[in-house]
Structure formats: C-alpha cells, structure tokens
Amino acid sequence: MLKYFASRLLTFIPTFIGVTLISFAFIRLLPGDPIIVMAGERGMSPERHAELTAQYGFDQPMYVQFWNYLTGVVQGDLGNSFVTKRPVWDEFFALFPATLELSLCAMIFAVALGLPAGVIAAVNRGKFFDRALMSTALIGYSMPIFWWALLLIIVFSGILQWTPVSGRIDLVYYFPNASGFMIYDAIMSGQSGALWSAIRHLILPTIVLGTIPLAVIARQTRSAMLEVLGEDYIRTARAKGMSPSRINAVHALRNALIPVITVIGLSVGTLLAGAILTETIFSWPGIGKWMVDSIFRRDYPVVQGGLLLIAVMVMIVNLTVDVLYGIINPKIRKR
Amino acid sequence: MLLKAKMLGMAAAMALTAGGAHAQALVYCSEGSPEGFDPALYTAGTTFDASSHPIYNQLVEFKVGTTETQPGLAESYEVSEDGMTITFNLRQGVKFHSNDIFTPTRDFNADDVIFTFDRQGNPENPYNEVSGGTWEYFNGMSMPDLIKEIEKVDDYTVAFHLNRPEAPFIANMAMDFASIVSKEYADAMLEAGTPEMLNQAPIGTGPFTFQAYQKDAVVRYVRNDDYWGDPAKVEALIFAITPDASVRYQKVQAGECHVMAYPNPADIEAMKADDGVEVLEQEGLNVGYLAYNTQVAPYDNPTVRKALNMAIDKQAIIDVVFQGSGQIAKNPIPPTMWSYSDATVDDAYDPEAAKAMLEEAGVSDLSMKIWAMPVQRPYNPNARRMAELMQSDFAEIGVDVEIVSYEWGEYLERSKATDRDGAVLLGWTGDNGDPDNFLAVLLGCDAVGGSNRAQWCNEEFDEVVKAAKVTSDQAERTKLYEEAQAIFKDQAPWATIAHSVVYMVTRPEVDGYVVHPLGGHIFNQVGLK
Secondary structure (H helix, E strand, O other): OHHHHHHHHHHHHHHHHHHHHHHHHHHHHHHOOOOHHHHHHHHHHHHHHHHHHHHOOOOOHHHHHHHHHHHHOOOOOOOOOOOOOEEEEHHHHHHHHHHHHHHHHHHHHHHHHHHHHHHHHHHOOEEEEHHHHHHHHHHHHOOOOOOOOHHHHHOOOOOOOOOHHHHHHHOOOOOOOOOOHHHHHHHHOOOOOHHHHHHHHHHHHHHHHHHHHHHHHHHHHHHHHHHHOOHHHHHEEEEEOOOOHHHHHHHHHHHHHHHHHHHHHHHHHHHHHHHHHHHHOOOOHHHHHHHHHHOOOOHHHHHHHHHHHHHHHHHHEEEEEHHHHHHHHHHHHHO | HHHHHHHHHHHHHHHHHHHHHHOEEEEEEEOOOOOOHHHOOOOOEEEEEEOOOOOOOOOOOEEEOOOOOOEEOOOEEEEEOOOOOOEEEOOOOOOOOOOOOOOOOOOOOOHHHHHHHHHHHHOOOOOOHHOOOOHHHHHHOOOHHHHEEEEEOOOEEEEEOOOOOOOOOOHHHOOOOOOOOOHHHHHHHHHHOOOOOHOOOOOHHHHHEEEEEOOEEEEEEOOOOOOOOOOOOOOOOEEOOOOOOOHHHHHOOOEEEEOOEEEHHHHHHHHHHHOOEEEEEEOOEEEEEEEEOOOOOOOOHHHHHHHHHHHHHHHHHHHOOOOOOOEEEOOOOOOOOOOOOOOOOOOOOOOHHHHHHHHHHHOOOOOEEEEEOOOOEEOOOOHHHHHHHHHHHHHHHOOEEEEEEEOOHHHHHHHOOOOOOOEEEEEEEEOOOOOOHHHHHHHHHHOOOOOOOOOOOOOHHHHHHHHHHHOOOHHHHHHHHHHHHHHHHHHHOEEEEEEEEEEEOOOEEOOOOOOOOOOHHHHHHHHHH
C-alpha cells in the first residue's frame, strides 16, 4: 500500500511543473497589456508605461520571467496581486475556506442523495421511479446554474422568506480572528443562533452547487449498479438464496462504487467551475469569483498563482481517489 | 478594545434586525470588494466608497451632491497673486482614529499633510514602495510636474509651491488620492515592520472608524464619536458585498440591506412601481462620444462632421443601448458640472439635411469605420449595439459603415494614433469635477496623439481652455468654459452621445441619502427613520 501511495505521489512532480508552466503561459497568451488595462481610459505617458513595465519585470525575456516565477513558487512566494497589492498566497487562503466549506457541503449533498437514488433506480429498473428519477437527473444536469440560483432565491428567499438571499451569516454575528469556516466559527463563538444562521445561509448555495454533481452521481451509480447486477457472481449469490438487500448493499454496491468514486473525484473540477457562478450570485466570498475578476483585470500573479493552487487541490483530490481505489479494490494496488 | 468592537458590532446588528424605529446600523449592498483601504494606491470607485469617504478627510472636500468644494481638514486657503503658491490653514484639534495596534498621541497637523503627498512623489520616502505603490492618480493628475515643493510654514499652515499656476489644483486636493493619512501611525508601523497595515488597518480622521474587513464579504465601520465635523447619524455602517445586481435588489426587498447601487437598467421600471423601495436618480459625471479623426479627410471638414452628427438618432440609442438609463449629451461635459452651457443647441436629428450637407461638402460614396469598445462602461453599456445603430443611421444618408473592435488594451492604444482609420466610440468619467478635466484632457492640443481621440487641435478652443486653467476666479472661468463649449459645438470634433443616469435604490426608512455627481456613495450624513 505504501509503495502504491509513493508511486502515485511521484507522478505529482512532473504534473506540478507542467501546471506551473501552463498557468504561467495561459494568462500571457491572452491579448492585452496588463499595464494599459490598469490605466484604462485615463491612459499614461510612454515613460510611465516603461517605468511600470520595468517595475513589474515585463521587460525581461519570457524565460527569465518564468524562472523568477518558478524560483518564487518553490520558495512559497506566488507574488503580489497587481490590484490589491497583497500576496496571492494570503488572498487565496483568506477565500479558500469559504469555497471549501461550500464545496464540501455540496459534495455531501450530492453523494448523500445521488448514491441511494442511483441504487434504488437500478434495482427498480424500468419502473416509474427509475424513469422519474432519471428524467429529473437529466433536467438537473442541463439546468443553467444562474437561472436555477435566481429561481430558488426568488421562491425561497423572496416569496416564502424561508432562507436569506445571500451572504454567509447574518450581519448580527461578527467573529474577529475567525478561521473562515463559518460553521466552525459559529460553533466556537458560542453565540446563540449563529450556527442556525450559518446553516440557513448554506442551504440554497449548497443545492445550487450540488445539483449537477448530484445528477451525475445518480446516473453513474445507476448504470454501474446495472452492470454489476448482471454479473455471474450476483446470480450465484441469488441462487444461493442470499437476501436481495444484502446482495445489493454488500456485493453489488461495493463493486459499483469504483466508477462512482472516479466520477466524484472528477466532480471536484465541476464544483470549482460551478463555484464561479454560485459564488457570484450568493455573494459567497470564495476563490471562484476572485479568479474570474483577476482574469478580466489581467492580474497575472493572481491568475497564475490561483490556477496553480487550484490545480494542486485537484491533484490532491485525485491522489485521494487513487488511494481510495486501492482500499476498495485490492487488485488495483497490486498492479 | 476587541470586546468593545464585538459589542458595538452586536448592538449595531441587533438594531438592524429590529428594523425601522431603533435602527442604528446602515447596511449598504455594495457591488464589489475594495482593493484596499489606502485610497492613494488605487483608482476604483468601489475602493473609494469603502475608504476615502467613510474613513478619511481631505484638505478640501466636495460638497455632497455637487462638484463644488468646501473646507475639509483645511479651514481656509489662500492663492498667491501669481497663482503659484497655495497656502492651506489647517483645522486644529482634529483627532485620528485608534485601533488595537495604534493610539494617536497627537492631533492632526502639517506633518501628516506633508507625509501624505511626500510618500506618493518622493522615491526616497520609505512608504514610496510599500504595498507596491504606483500612485496612479497622483501621477495621472500630473502632480509630480506640478508640485515644486510642499512647505511646512508652521504646525497648522502648509504651503504648496507649484511650477505653474493651475486653478483645478484646489479640486485635485479634494480627490480621493489626497486623503490625509497619519504620519504618526505610518512611523509606528514602519518601526514595527508592518508598513502594509497603513493600507490594511486604516487610520483616518473621518466620520467612521474602520472595524473589520472580510474579503469579498463584509466591511464594518463604527461611528467616530470624536469626529470634528457633524457626527454620522448611524452608530455603524456595514458594506455587504453583493456582486450580482438582481441579488442586491432581492436583499433590499428582504430588508437585508438599506441601500444598493447599480441596479439592472431593465429592473428600474419595476423598482419605481415597487412601494417597498425608493429610486433616486441623477446624471453621472461622464460622457460617451464618437470621436472622428479630424486629421484625416473628409473628417477634417467640420461640415462633414456636423452632417454625420445630424444623421444619428440619439433618442433611439438612449432607448435601446441605455434602456432609458441615459440622457442625450449635447456638450462634452455633463450637466451636473459647473459651467455646463445650457445655451448649447444640439445638432438636430435630420437625415435629409445631413444628406444635403454631405453633398454640399462634395462628399459622396463615403465609407468609414466605427470602432466599438469591447467593454461595458456606464457611459456606454453596449458599444457594439451602439455602433450597429449608427451603422443603420449612416446607411440612410448613403454612408457605408464597417464596425471594428480590438481587445481593450489594444483598442486604447491603437485609437491614439493620429493617422487612425475611423471614428472611435469612447467616453470619460470625471475625476475632480473640474471642467478642465474634460475639456483640456480630451480636447486640448497637448492631448493629440493621446487622450484626444479626435486628434483635434483648435487654437481658439485651446487658448480659451488654457486661459481658464490659470484663472482662479470661478465666475471668470465659467465664462471661458461656456465659450469653449460653443466653439466645440460649432466645430463638432465629436458626436456627443450620452451621459449615463445613475440610480440608487433605498428602503423607505433611509433618510438623507444624496446621489453624488462624482460617483461616490457617501453615508456620512445618512440616517434611518
């Protein structure tokens, strides 16, 4: 197991260098001089332009810029944002807890509903429940996030007034020196009602962000289950007179989980993409909106640093998924 | 201190949920995050709303709701005979805020004024490079060329010696970049090895004290009870950062905010019909225009430019592109600016006459390019659509139009070229409320090849504008600027298209909010009924 883990970890290094290069090149491939964009209509004199170009190091050859960037990255320095002038690292970790909290909730929501829904649909293949569920999943998958979010806000926050419109917690609550994980902060503050307020604020964004992964997981679970249920060993188990619930839960589901876990791992990317819109609509202070704003402003350090950090997060998730495979299916780690 | 802050925050928020009668915290749904809290480092209005207006003061300040200045941290000022020296007499007994890392030991004085500007212009100043300072506005307003020396006459008198007389200098001192910071705080932070705190934990003299900022979520302020001027009417001010306009409106309706900025133009009608909110409006301090290249034939002929202007159906542009949230522009400066000439008569929309004028000028089979900006701006929310409308307007008088566009940075650069092919859609938002900031910057001879996109150099116009710049008497300046506007209209280097209309949406319990023509959202004197 340890050897398997180490071999997976080794693949990290070339991927990391590749990602660094791509994130560096990506923003520079976009047309647009960041200094001119910064000045806008106001413009600036050619002397001032040259001065700033030199200050930011854009006058150096590309490979020198990349080398400087890479040596910075290795030392944990991702540079400072052009816009806020603050270290990219600080900004990322100020915002990341919000994204992580929301993504985790969305994932739990998607898995908690998607897995059982997929299993039930597979067991009741072709029946009404199966068809209803799969059509709903298709709708969920194709729903534009923006529209879906506004619809939920108008119904649940506007008309019914069950949930707050946006934000992470009522403005009543203020936690100095907080961790950024609102649920945790609310519990630690000991203020009455804080936890409930934080949870109420999480409901709609969780549903919106979790909808697409939920649909994908439900469909994937269903088809994986169907495949497994047709296998010989299931028939054997049935022939032996094992109870259907035991067959489904222990023999079928465990084997069907492998492709499902792959999908869950891949959904992390989808979650980050969805987070951009979800965060914008729900005024959720996470990294999605931060990245998009930075691309428009040609804020090079933020875009390349942010991309790199996100890529590392995805790599960590993939590594976890690989390790999980090994736990679920011992055959894989022996390969 | 922490406990006090906590309790204040709680009290403020409780008052908010109680709503109405005892409300003491004003919640503003702002459209974005401030970049930081030292206004001199930045250029975005969103940053100024959260920094220079609540936290700081300037030597002179704009009277909210006008582009005129009034005394701020300087009680008065004198301009020398030759206009080269401006002496500010500073207010005494003004206290800086304190926070948990700093408590001031002295009042505001001349050292703070000198430090405020020295750090922006003097590369030797230890704060010159702190927080990656590029001091865009200080440089953009030509302060390095203009200021020869800042002299401390005594503790409460500061003299600015200029390299040339410049009347708009007073208005510049009311701008956000001129917000006065505490030298004592700066020195203390430098010593502690955390100079960036000047930007992150701001200390000013303004009506509100900064309490906390959570990036992309909330900015909190509490009232400064030691404020030298009229104290703020609410105990706490909260900015709830809400980037989506529809969501902001939902929050105002749900009572989660009291005030919101930048509503969707498409929602305005519904908002006006909604009894639960009030909609305030005013023309923005901006202008959207189409600049011909006056150095290239046939656009070097004013008759041709006038004819093209008369072919544009501006009302259709207001309806379609601005969806009503705009006003037809007839002058190059907006109506909220002093010296705006109401006497100007706009070129009437008359395609027939336009056609005749083109014939008279000997122009036929004209084909031209119109440049459409790739970005949205208040003065032009959809340049592509605007260009398409103009294309069909010009087709009616037999002029064939090709629409071109470039990436924004390219667009700004290429449109500066004096041999540019085509007319450019662009605009301007004022910085300091001074007409010079429009007329000289956008139409002066010195700006040809730069921000003068019409490449228009008219000696008569240039002389008048330059004379106004060195005259300190405002009545006289007004006369000169009115004259300049008349010359502009007669020569038509641009088609003036629109000024945007700025809307603010408030709940009925909000009392005393005034829309500020310079674009800032200011809550210093706003109360809750």
